[in-house]
Amino acid sequence: MDWVRGDCIGCGSFSTVNLAIPTKSSSSPLMAVKSCDLFDSSLLENEKDVLSQLGYCEHIIQCFGGDQSVENGQRLYSLLLEYASGGNLSHWVKNSGGCLRESEARRYTRSILKGLRYIHAKGFAHCDIKLENILLFENGEVKIADFGLAKKTGQKQSGEQGRMVFRGTPLYMSPESVNENEYDSPCDIWALGCALVEMVTGKPAWNCKPETNIAALMIRIGVGDELPEIPQELSKEGKDFLSKCFVKDPRTRWTADMLLDHPFVATENTVTLKESKQSSPSSSPRCPFEYPEWVSVPSSSPKTELWSNKEVNSRFDWSSLSYSPSPAERLRQLASDEVCNWSFSESWVTVR
């Protein structure tokens, strides 16, 4: 496939994304090329691998293959992707006056759910659902992108030298990810709930200040009964939908398949936030246990911990400083007054 690198259209924590303009002799469409240093390309290679195993789905960004190149003396690994001309949903929300109408958020939620149902049915979890990873197309459709952290469900991921790797974007992390280092399909549903809150309010699901310590956020997510606040301006259906996403126990959280039958997304009707305040539709009549295909996800294994003062809404991989015996103990340690040496740790892994 012959292409030349065009303008930069996005920057992630470990890659840059440019337009990939086909040369005159090529018949390929305009694409996006996501590149990183060849020597640090494991996430991009994982992304390519997962996307090729997933195959085509209209709700998932398409990958046209990988490529290696030397540019300005740097060896690069690149993925060629379907180009989403509308950019990411986070920018779109900001450019739409700070938040979206409920009807629009509902439509995007439906598409994301369809993508998630497909991904989960194929035995994968995305593990990094957030507005920056949902891309918009000219026709108003959205697709799920950035599969760098995606993994096979039911498998524990281990990091370098056998250490567990704690991963994700803190504001979107589920309680079981915080407490048990568990990353399976239910964590995508929790993150979808966070994304929906952000779409309709323009603010993160967890109300916290930019300077908030990650440990404090982790405690709120993992310990006790606190849940993200459900926006008051949402319709009754929307509130009920979120209550099915924000279930602390991943075994009783609704699946993508179940949620696609929820009245909030099941119908194509368009109700604005204002309109929805006036109507009072019935809440969902269904309970998770009515679904025969429900499979409980066993929790397991040694836990790891790590924390960072980095922005709570950016993605990072973190590895263990030590094993801890229980979630409560793990969080107690996070909350301790012990002063950390932030500048160096032998077991410290890249924080993006």
Ligand SMILES: Nc1ncnc2c1ncn2[C@@H]1O[C@H](COP(=O)(O)OP(=O)(O)OP(=O)(O)O)[C@@H](O)[C@H]1O
């Ligand atoms: N196929 C695409 N078409 C258009 N824009 C894209 C495409 N892929 C990525 N982008 C833009 O680039 C940004 C960064 O991409 P992506 O999230 O895949 O990178 P990343 O390095 O994995 O990011 P992070 O690790 O921070 O989540 C996206 O938020 C989006 O704005």
